[in-house]
Amino acid sequence: MTLRADDVWFRYSGKSRWVVTGVSLSVEPGEVVGLHGPSGAGKSTLGRLLSGILRPQRGHVSADGRAPRPGRGTANPVQLVSQHALLSLDPLWKIRRSLAETGVGEDVLDGLDPALAPPALLDRFPHEISGGEAQRVNLGRALLADPRFLVADEITASLDPISQVEIWELVRAAVESRRIGVLAVSHDRPLLDAVAHRVLDFQDLVDAPSTPRGR
Numbered sequence: 001m002t003l004r005a006d007d008v009w010f011r012y013s014g015k016s017r018w019v020v021t022g023v024s025l026s027v028e029p030g031e032v033v034g035l036h037g038p039s040g041a042g043k044s045t046l047g048r049l050l051s052g053i054l055r056p057q058r059g060h061v062s063a064d065g066r067a068p069r070p071g072r073g074t075a076n077p078v079q080l081v082s083q084h085a086l087l088s089l090d091p092l093w094k095i096r097r098s099l100a101e102t103g104v105g106e107d108v109l110d111g112l113d114p115a116l117a118p119p120a121l122l123d124r125f126p127h128e129i130s131g132g133e134a135q136r137v138n139l140g141r142a143l144l145a146d147p148r149f150l151v152a153d154e155i156t157a158s159l160d161p162i163s164q165v166e167i168w169e170l171v172r173a174a175v176e177s178r179r180i181g182v183l184a185v186s187h188d189r190p191l192l193d194a195v196a197h198r199v200l201d202f203q204d205l206v207d208a209p210s211t212p213r214g215r
Ligand SMILES: Nc1ncnc2c1ncn2[C@@H]1O[C@H](COP(=O)(O)OP(=O)(O)OP(=O)(O)O)[C@@H](O)[C@H]1O
Pocket: 012, 019, 037, 038, 039, 040, 041, 042, 043, 044, 045, 046, 187
């Protein structure tokens, strides 16, 4: 079971520049791989490709040999968690309902690991919780979907230091107890050095020519 990108090329429209140019990488179960690079390089785009939200125009993405697909009845084995936790939560739904969206019954949530479904937050709306709490809920929702891989895109970029530590402890616990693989995307190199087993530089992954051969 490996999350793989094989010679992946992507651009947002036919006339725009290629954002992801010939990228190959792999993430193994139980491994945290850091992805570092400057703003605008294409890290988030690669994260969306790896979680199946975007499809490459060339090359392949696979998790356990199959393309990850969000929203096809069964839970996506590659869950994406992004920086903007509050935007990921429906403002009209209580946290309980957002977490239950993963397929866990709303009534079952009270008995689950409080780290994933914090009891004090379940009956609040998103506007009634802090940014750190929202990111904890967002991460809990991704983990309740029982993924094999997590793409964590700047998940603590806008949080205070204590919330940052709490969130990364939760990720590391999931890596160790469930052996999920994590791609941790950030432009904060010291953070990646602290949380990842190895760190890739986006610039080292991209193919030198800015268009795929044969086009
Ligand atoms: N939905 C979109 N439509 C068109 N272009 C986009 C879209 N999303 C991103 N881009 C462009 O793709 C390029 C890469 O963006 P991306 O968000 O992947 O970079 P990033 O490395 O994650 O940057 P940051 O660290 O600032 O989040 C940028 O030039 C951006 O303007």
